[in-house]
Amino acid sequence: MKNNSSIKSTSLDYAILGLVHQHPMSGYGIRKEFELTAIGNYSSSPGAIYPALKRLGKFELVQNRPDKEDGKNKFHCTSLGKEALREWVSKPLEQKDVAQKMDELLLRFSFMDALVGKEQTLLFLTSFRDLSKAYLKEIQEYHHNQYDSLPLHGRLALEYGIETYKTTYKWCKNTITVITKNTSL
Amino acid sequence: MKNNSSIKSTSLDYAILGLVHQHPMSGYGIRKEFELTAIGNYSSSPGAIYPALKRLGKFELVQNRPDKEDGKNKFHCTSLGKEALREWVSKPLEQKDVAQKMDELLLRFSFMDALVGKEQTLLFLTSFRDLSKAYLKEIQEYHHNQYDSLPLHGRLALEYGIETYKTTYKWCKNTITVITKNTSL
DNA sequence: GGTGGCATGTAACCGGTTACATGATTAT
DNA sequence: ATAATCATGTAACCGGTTACATGCCACC
Numbered sequence: 001m002k003n004n005s006s007i008k009s010t011s012l013d014y015a016i017l018g019l020v021h022q023h024p025m026s027g028y029g030i031r032k033e034f035e036l037t038a039i040g041n042y043s044s045s046p047g048a049i050y051p052a053l054k055r056l057g058k059f060e061l062v063q064n065r066p067d068k069e070d071g072k073n074k075f076h077c078t079s080l081g082k083e084a085l086r087e088w089v090s091k092p093l094e095q096k097d098v099a100q101k102m103d104e105l106l107l108r109f110s111f112m113d114a115l116v117g118k119e120q121t122l123l124f125l126t127s128f129r130d131l132s133k134a135y136l137k138e139i140q141e142y143h144h145n146q147y148d149s150l151p152l153h154g155r156l157a158l159e160y161g162i163e164t165y166k167t168t169y170k171w172c173k174n175t176i177t178v179i180t181k182n183t184s185l
Numbered sequence: 186m187k188n189n190s191s192i193k194s195t196s197l198d199y200a201i202l203g204l205v206h207q208h209p210m211s212g213y214g215i216r217k218e219f220e221l222t223a224i225g226n227y228s229s230s231p232g233a234i235y236p237a238l239k240r241l242g243k244f245e246l247v248q249n250r251p252d253k254e255d256g257k258n259k260f261h262c263t264s265l266g267k268e269a270l271r272e273w274v275s276k277p278l279e280q281k282d283v284a285q286k287m288d289e290l291l292l293r294f295s296f297m298d299a300l301v302g303k304e305q306t307l308l309f310l311t312s313f314r315d316l317s318k319a320y321l322k323e324i325q326e327y328h329h330n331q332y333d334s335l336p337l338h339g340r341l342a343l344e345y346g347i348e349t350y351k352t353t354y355k356w357c358k359n360t361i362t363v364i365t366k367n368t369s370l
Numbered sequence: 371g372g373t374g375g376c377a378t379g380t381a382a383c384c385g386g387t388t389a390c391a392t393g394a395t396t397a398t
Numbered sequence: 399a400t401a402a403t404c405a406t407g408t409a410a411c412c413g414g415t416t417a418c419a420t421g422c423c424a425c426c
Contacts, residue, residue, distance in 0.1 A: 010385070022336075028405045038324065038346065041285045048386050050407060055385095073405090100226045106342045113338040139223065151207075153298040156363065157291045160356050161223065167352045171345050178341065195413070213377045233414055235379060240413095258377085376423075387412085395404065 007059045007084065011104045013052050014088050015042050017061055018111035021077035021085055024067055027053055030075070040103045056081070086115045093124065098131040102168070121179055129172035136165040192244045192269065196289050198237050199273050200227050202246055203296035206262035206270055209252055212238055215260070225288045241266070271300045278309065283316040287353070306364055314357035321350035 007013065016030055025033070027049055035044035043049075053075060056062040061081035067074045077085070089108045097105055105128060112121055143150075143158050150158065192198065201215055210218070212234055220229035228234075238260060241247040246266035252259045262270070274293045282290055290313065297306055328335075328343050335343065 008384095012385085026405065027407090028403090031405090038284065043386060045387060045389095046405090046407065047388070047409090051385075053406095099223065106345055110336075110338050110342045113336060151295075151298060152367065152369075153295050156360050157295045160291055160353075160360075163352050163356055164349065167348050168345075171348055175341050175345075182337065184337075193412095197413085211377065212379090213375090216377095228414060230415065230417095231377090231379065232381090232416070236413075238378095372426100374423105374425090376421100378420085378422105380419080381417090383415085383417105385412105385414090388410090389408100390410105391406100391408080393405085395402100397402075398400090 007055065007061065009055070009084075010052070011040070011101075011107070012042050012048065013056055014085065014111075015040055015107060016049070016052055016075075017056060017077060017081055017085050017088075018107065020062055020075045021082060021111065021114065024074040024076045026072065026074050040107045059084075082115070085111065089115055089124075090120060093127040093131055095131055095135065098128070098135050098168075118179060118182070122176060125172055125176045125179065129169060129176065132165055132168045132172060136162065136169060139165065192240065192246065194240070194269075195237070196225070196286075196292070197227050197233065198241055199270065200225055200292060201234070201237055201260075202241060202262060202266055202270050202273075203292065205247055205260045206267060206296070206299065209259040209261045211257065211259050225292045244269075267300070270296065274300055274309075275305060278312040278316055280316055280320065283313070283320050283353075303364060303367070307361060310357055310361045310364065314354060314361065317350055317353045317357060321347065321354060324350065 009017075015034075019025065019030055019033055019039075027046075030053075031044045031046065031049050033039060033044075034042045034049075053062060053064075057064070059080070060078055061084050062075045063078050064073055064075050066072065067076075089112045091108075093105070109121075109124065109128075112124065139158060139161055143155070143162060147155065194202075200219075204210065204215055204218055204224075212231075215238075216229045216231065216234050218224060218229075219227045219234075238247060238249075242249065244265070245263055246269050247260045248263050249258055249260050251257065274297045276293075278290070294306075294309065294313075297309065324343060324346055328340070328347060332340065
């Protein structure tokens, strides 16, 4: 009974929302951000950004108004927008996220610190860690069982996946430690 | 002056083409493949697969005809299809591929062994390795220069990227060794 | 003989791509 | 002055998503 009139947003919408939450910016600024930095590999084309901003505006998640600093028009994240963002970063992780949407997970993590507490962050990370480990185990078993029947390149590509998930698992463990020790919150 | 009447295909088209090149299969079989294996995270929905097969058929890259083995209708890769596939896997790598299209690169590598020789494969891999290293260096420098100004989560997410590209670089080096030593070609 | 998997499609919808278009401001 | 960058849009096109629809065949 919840969320029925709420935005069905793409991750692009949330990426934008997260950006303007950190710092209000113009649509042009957002485009530059996507174009020049490595952020999740979202499109920087005006045909993607401006319609997205319009969508977000329609649901009152962002608002284009003069900035207090320099008086220039900038898109701001509203309190409704902040709430939507908080919901998004807090969504429980699923197996398929880890298998298919790493970029989005990392983006959620990036935006998380301004939105939720340490506890919630650690929940996210342990979930991330466990799901990565589970997926890793799965493909390792596949690798082991199919070793002889796999074509050479197929096997090597699979091994790339295995190494990648090992790295992810390690990053999770390390990051959990960092966040746990961090006393600023 | 080349390629003007040729397909503008999505990577989904090539993923399908690569699959039916390895083994002729039904559209349903392709769907199962995408659904059950980790292959590049392509859609397995009929609304994606069948239109794609129609596209490929229009350009005579695939053909749906009875299989010699069991008489069932299956999509086969034509010689034209094989040529298109060879071109695709042989495309020179660009910086943006490494930054944004890893999955596609791995898929190209997977299909490569049935299409090009060892030399071409090593060209691909050394290019992959060098571009990964260059990109790694870039984000490492960014990490170093911005260390103090980055928000904690932003920094940690960036470190995930760094570890990932280190892994990629290592995989390339190792795989180059494996392919070089491989005498079967 | 009916449930479930095989097999192929279509239609509405929506979002991203590409390309075009415009005007304001800043810099040289 | 005029080029470059800031800033915001629109329109045609296309491909993927979701959901619906159909018919066959095999298995128990």
